[in-house]
Amino acid sequence: MINFNENILEDNALLSVQNRGFAYGDALFETIKISYGKLLFWEDHYFRLMASMRIMRMEIPMNFTMEYLEKQIQNTINASQLSNASSRVKLTVFRNEGGLYLPETNNVGFVISVKLIENDFYITKEGAYKVDLFKDYYLSPSLLSTLKTNNKSLNVIGSIYAKENNLNNCLVLNTNKQVIEALNGNIFLVKGKTIKTPPISSGCLKGVMRKQLIDIIKTMAEYELEEEPISPFELQKADELFITNVIVGIQPISNYRKKQFVNEVSKTLLQKLNVKIRLS
Known part of the structure; x- marks a missing residue:
């Protein structure tokens, strides 16, 4: 209905x-x-x-x-x-x-x-999840690019590209060649004790799940949060990458090209996210 x-x-x-x-x-x-x-x-x-x-x-x-x-x-x-x-x-x-x-x-x-949908709460996603850059088209950063409008041509074409290339997802670039998000969610990068996500000014979606995780990370004294642009070169050096949206919660990325990632931080954040939901 x-x-x-x-x-x-x-x-x-x-x-x-x-x-x-x-x-x-x-x-x-x-x-x-x-x-x-x-x-x-x-x-x-x-x-x-x-x-x-x-x-x-x-x-x-x-x-x-x-x-x-x-x-x-x-x-x-x-x-x-x-x-x-x-x-x-x-x-x-x-x-x-x-x-x-x-x-x-x-x-x-x-x-x-x-x-x-099947899952009542958010669960840990195991198994292979492969991504690459989508470079056919770029997103121009502006206030409009942060909105969830019905104009999602780039996301549609990018999803077709991902399927044609046996990928689970693609990472979107803005016109400054910065990584800003995935096709269906925001992106987070972990390097050492730093957790990084692109700022809204880079053109990424103002994601609701992005906001939840930023709030959680700020309570974790062992990690430093940075809202800074991410270059494609940083992806190869990262310890961990994950995608966030309100339906799946956190989707760990297992492979970017030949680089393999762990998913330890994403598991910790997922546990804290579920606790936050139960207490709300």
Whole structure:
């Protein structure tokens, strides 16, 4: 089932071809993990969405409170009979129909979809996970590149490239040839007692899971956190690399080209992340 502007519909319901999210990519989305009906990190998702809508000059409805949207998500979960399971929710907000590049209105609508997932909490990912650089196209760092919009052409083409080359993922470069993220999440690099992740100014996604891990790392006296640009040359020298997003949590990288990595820090962070969720 889906929730289209408060109306619960079958998940095969059709959007108009004039929908601006479809026609121009004029939409934002949040992907949220639900554990037994509980929205994980909902406050961070909500405030990122509100900030993104302001940047996109979308009119934020008066009723778009945190409580209202949470209720709409819960209604969708209940209608899909997933209130006692774990699921992946996608909340998409789009500018209403009308106009060409210049919209006729800045008012918005929304659609919520939900899909069952297996893991209730985050688990350690073992086994091979191979990545390489995606160099066909580069991301231009700006405030827009940090948003989760429907314009994800680079990620789509990069994912096809990864499949064609028997890779599990690719790392994205910005126009300054800096490593900024993976195709489906933020990137962290461990070298000795330093944990490094690219700054938002480099163009990476302002990830919700990225924020959780930064907060956790700052409490660990044995490690130093750096939000600094990462060059491709640093990847070969790293002890550990991992990718983060709210669905998988932490995905360790086992291989970058001929370099192999351990996953000790990612295991420790994953344990702390699950403890944080249980206590919240």
